[in-house]
Amino acid sequence: MCGIVGYVGTKNCAPILIDGLRRLEYRGYDSAGLAVYDGTRINVTRAIGKLRNLEAALAAAPLTGTTGIGHTRWATHGRVSEANAHPHVAGEIAVIHNGIIENHLALRARLVKDGAKILSDTDTEIIAHLIDAQCRKGLSLEDAVRAALKEVEGAYAIAVIRKSEPQKIVVAKNASPLVLGLGEGENLCGSDIPAVLPYTRRVIILEDGQMAVLTADAVRVTTVDGTPVDAQVKTIDWSPAMAEKSGYKHFMLKEIHEQPRAIEDTVRGRLDRENGDIVAEEIGLSPELATKIERVYLVACGTSSHAAMVGRYYLERLARIPTVVELASEFRSRDPVIGPGDLVVAISQSGETLDTLMAAKIAKEKGAKLLAIVNVMGSAIARASDAELYTRAGPEIGVASTKCFTAQMVALLMLAVYLGRRRGTLPAARAAELVEGIARLPQQMRDVLTGTRQLVLHLARRYMDARDVLFLGRGASFPIALEGALKLKEISYIHAEGYAAGEMKHGPIALIDANVPVVVLAPKDEHHDKSMSNLQEAKARGGRIIAIASEGDEDVHGLAEEVVEVPVVDPEFTPFLTVIPLQLFAYYVADLKGTDVDQPRNLAKTVTVE
Ligand code: F6R
Numbered sequence: 001m002c003g004i005v006g007y008v009g010t011k012n013c014a015p016i017l018i019d020g021l022r023r024l025e026y027r028g029y030d031s032a033g034l035a036v037y038d039g040t041r042i043n044v045t046r047a048i049g050k051l052r053n054l055e056a057a058l059a060a061a062p063l064t065g066t067t068g069i070g071h072t073r074w075a076t077h078g079r080v081s082e083a084n085a086h087p088h089v090a091g092e093i094a095v096i097h098n099g100i101i102e103n104h105l106a107l108r109a110r111l112v113k114d115g116a117k118i119l120s121d122t123d124t125e126i127i128a129h130l131i132d133a134q135c136r137k138g139l140s141l142e143d144a145v146r147a148a149l150k151e152v153e154g155a156y157a158i159a160v161i162r163k164s165e166p167q168k169i170v171v172a173k174n175a176s177p178l179v180l181g182l183g184e185g186e187n188l189c190g191s192d193i194p195a196v197l198p199y200t201r202r203v204i205i206l207e208d209g210q211m212a213v214l215t216a217d218a219v220r221v222t223t224v225d226g227t228p229v230d231a232q233v234k235t236i237d238w239s240p241a242m243a244e245k246s247g248y249k250h251f252m253l254k255e256i257h258e259q260p261r262a263i264e265d266t267v268r269g270r271l272d273r274e275n276g277d278i279v280a281e282e283i284g285l286s287p288e289l290a291t292k293i294e295r296v297y298l299v300a301c302g303t304s305s306h307a308a309m310v311g312r313y314y315l316e317r318l319a320r321i322p323t324v325v326e327l328a329s330e331f332r333s334r335d336p337v338i339g340p341g342d343l344v345v346a347i348s349q350s351g352e353t354l355d356t357l358m359a360a361k362i363a364k365e366k367g368a369k370l371l372a373i374v375n376v377m378g379s380a381i382a383r384a385s386d387a388e389l390y391t392r393a394g395p396e397i398g399v400a401s402t403k404c405f406t407a408q409m410v411a412l413l414m415l416a417v418y419l420g421r422r423r424g425t426l427p428a429a430r431a432a433e434l435v436e437g438i439a440r441l442p443q444q445m446r447d448v449l450t451g452t453r454q455l456v457l458h459l460a461r462r463y464m465d466a467r468d469v470l471f472l473g474r475g476a477s478f479p480i481a482l483e484g485a486l487k488l489k490e491i492s493y494i495h496a497e498g499y500a501a502g503e504m505k506h507g508p509i510a511l512i513d514a515n516v517p518v519v520v521l522a523p524k525d526e527h528h529d530k531s532m533s534n535l536q537e538a539k540a541r542g543g544r545i546i547a548i549a550s551e552g553d554e555d556v557h558g559l560a561e562e563v564v565e566v567p568v569v570d571p572e573f574t575p576f577l578t579v580i581p582l583q584l585f586a587y588y589v590a591d592l593k594g595t596d597v598d599q600p601r602n603l604a605k606t607v608t609v610e
Contacts, residue, residue: 001265001394002086002098003027003072004178005195006159006169009186009216014063017070020188020195021051026244026251026397027098027191028074030378031085034058035094036068037166042094046085066216067167069159071096075377076392077104078121088125090116091132092163093141097124098191099155099176100392102269105281107151127152131160141165142213145172149211149224155268157206159189172211172224175264180204180212180219182233187214193236194243204231250597252398252491256583257449260442262393262403263410263576267438270414276432278418284371284387285343290422294341296323297368299331299359301607303401303486304347304408309479310575311347311412317572318426318434319419328355332362342368345415349396349404350606351379360384373411375404389415398598399605400491402583405483406445406576410438413572437570445576448566452581455564459546460588462562463517469494470511470518471582472501472538474531477521480575484519484582491590491600501534509541518543519585520560521578524550525571535559548578 003024007013017034032054033046043063047053051072071086077100078084087094101107104123107130112118116129130151134144141162149156155175161168171178171189181188181196181203188196189212193203204221206212210229212221221231238247248254270282280287296315298308308325315323326336328346332355338344344363348356351374360381364370372385375393382388391407417434420426463469469488473481482498489496499508501520512518518538522531532555539545539559547560550568557563566577590597 001027001074001392003191003195004069004096004098004157004159004189005191006069006171006189006214007186008067008167008169008214009183010066011186012064013066013068014058016199017068018051018055018058019198020190021070021072023194023244024072024191025051026395028072028395030073030075030080031082032070032072033085033087034063034068034070035087035089035161036063036065037161037163038063038065039166042089042161042163044087044089044094046082048080048082048085067161067169069094069096069161069169074394076100076390077123080378083120084122086124088120088122088128090125090128092135093128093132093160095124095128095131095158095160097127098157100265100268101126101152101156102154103152127156127158135162141168141170145170145211146224146226155265157191167215169214170211171206171214173206174208178206180206180214182219185216187216187219189214192243192246193238197236197238197243201236202233203236204233249591250398250587252400252402252597253587255396255398255403256580256587258394259403259406259580260445262391262407263445264442265392265394266407266410267414268392271435271438273435273439276428276435277421278414278435280418282389283415283418284389285418287422289369290419292341293321293343293419295343296321297331297338297342297344297363298323298325298347299328299344299356299363300347301328301353301355303405303483304349304356306479306483306486307405307408307412308347309482310409310476311416313476314413314416314572315419318416319423320425321419321423326359328353328359331359336362338363338366338368340367343371344368345371345373346381346385347373347408348381349375349401351376351381352606354607357381357384373408375407399600399603400487400586406579409575410441413438433570434572437573441573441576444567444569444573445580448577448580452564452566453584456581456584457588459562459564460585460592464589464592466494466515466517468511468516469496470508470516470543471496471498471521472504472518472534473498473521474501474527474534475525476571476575477523477527477531477578480579480582481519481521483579484586487583487586488589490603491586491595491597492593493595493601494589501531504534504537509537512538512541512543514542514544516543517546519546519548519582521548522556523548523566523571523574523578524553524568525574532556532559548581
């Protein structure tokens with residue numbers, strides 16, 4: 001996730017672009033850059049690190065001009081470096097981009113063969129060269145962008161300027177957000193409404209497959225194929241603070257709703273749907289190594305360790321590899337018996353959690369192979385690893401992790417499918433089903449978000465004064481029960497515990513009485529009958545049962561006080577759907593109680609202490 005911004009008008013644009021980038025910094029902040037046309041040429045300034053580094057560079061050597069584009073980067077292709085920072089330049093063209101170009105390797109090879117000098121590791125520079133090549137054939141910037149985009153597969157929001165067509169920005173979008181701001185004698189574009197809000201409240205939200213030409217006096221929208229579009233102009237009445245959260249009250253709620261997009265981005269370019277497989281180069285483990293691994297250790301903390309527990313189900317079932325889940329702090333507090341036959345997977349949103357980092361380093365010292373599943377490119381854990389599989393959820397700002405949890409689960413599922421295919425434990429037909437299932441997941445998650453929101457809000461109102469809440473689950477629903485409890489306790493400060501449903505009668509059942517809501521995860525899977533028995537046991541002790549169940553499960557309706565339904569899906573995908581109502585429940589309870597949802601007491605987003 002990156003942030004892009006553009007301005008064309010009569011004012012000096014660099015301060016406006018910087019201001020826009022500051023409002024988009026929540027989208028990524030590992031490097032930033034501007035390209036400004038000064039009346040003769042396009043000048044580019046880029047700097048790694050926070051925006052203030054770019055500002056310092058501009059203070060030393062200002063860029064002046066009334067047409068320009070700016071970018072704040074969240075690395076996905078290529079490490080954090082000035083060469084990889086945007087804008088990227090090819091010939092007369094400067095481009096900024098948010099998204100992921102899936103066929104960039106093939107395009108890069110062809111461009112290099114044709115003599116292009118590619119200076120960065122990014123997929124974005126490829127777009128610049130494709131557009132430049134079309135301009136050299138005599139096409140206008142607009143037509144060159146159109147022609148170049150025909151060759152590109154993947155997600156993009158781009159803004160492009162050209163030296164010989166000054167006072168013009170061409171933008172286009174597919175699967176990444178892009179907003180146009182309509183001003184008086186000036187027009188703007190940005191990844192999100194906050195970037196344009198100080199200058200205008202009139203916006204056009206571009207749709208996928210659309211592009212636009214912006215000049216100081218006009219904005220013309222067409223499809224990428226060239227058909228004119230009569231775009232709807234909306235007037236925004238959000239405050240700037242609301243705008244940063246896309247109108248949501250808190251980042252956490254926004255991030256819960258971003259999960260379908262986070263999954264789309266995390267799997268983009270990694271699913272080989274033609275062959276029902278996972279693209280090998282994307283996983284970072286060679287097929288040879290995949291067959292040699294004797295055991296997997298999944299090492300993580302907190303929410304990431306719950307994703308690891310779901311990952312264990314995938315790795316054992318699909319790849320038949322003995323898999324151990326370890327809390328990083330405990331792993332490093334022992335003397336674990338690991339060695340060269342082991343694969344250690346360090347899972348972390350921040351990539352900086354000290355316990356996970358130290359556990360990863362111990363594993364490496366003992367000769368294990370180290371794979372990082374992290375969200376922040378170039379983070380300490382990524383740097384310490386032999387291979388990285390990035391979740392591409394974008395920056396997560398709410399302290400309680402949500403979108404990174406589901407992105408980690410899908411990364412682990414892809415890893416398991418990849419290993420299962422290489423090791424011959426996963427039949428081709430089943431792998432193909434899973435790959436198709438992954439592709440369907442974002443829409444199913446959207447359906448759950450819209451389908452359960454109202455009921456969960458009602459449940460939150462009803463149970464917000466509970467002193468204790470229990471969460472029960474079996475199989476892959478056990479980690480989801482743990483995650484539901486963690487979410488609730490960390491932001492609402494209600495005491496909540498997750499238990500393996502089968503463990504109830506070995507002690508925790510004593511906690512249940514008429515004042516204790518018990519959330520039972522009982523989706524239609526191989527454990528359904530047993531989950532129903534556990535549900536009955538809790539009910540018989542007077543517990544108030546809230547079931548998270550599959551649509552149309554009449555048995556559950558007969559037993560539970562409240563039932564939140566999720567669509568019936570292949571059981572491997574159930575955790576992605578059942579966790580959503582639990583995240584929403586925690587959020588609504590906390591919001592109703594008036595806690596500081598995004599920054600709960602005593603917690604930090606990145607834990608760099610032991
Ligand atoms: C809970 C939460 C934490 C983190 C944990 C690990 O909502 O966010 O439990 O999951 O601190 O952090 P990362 O994933 O950055 O290593």
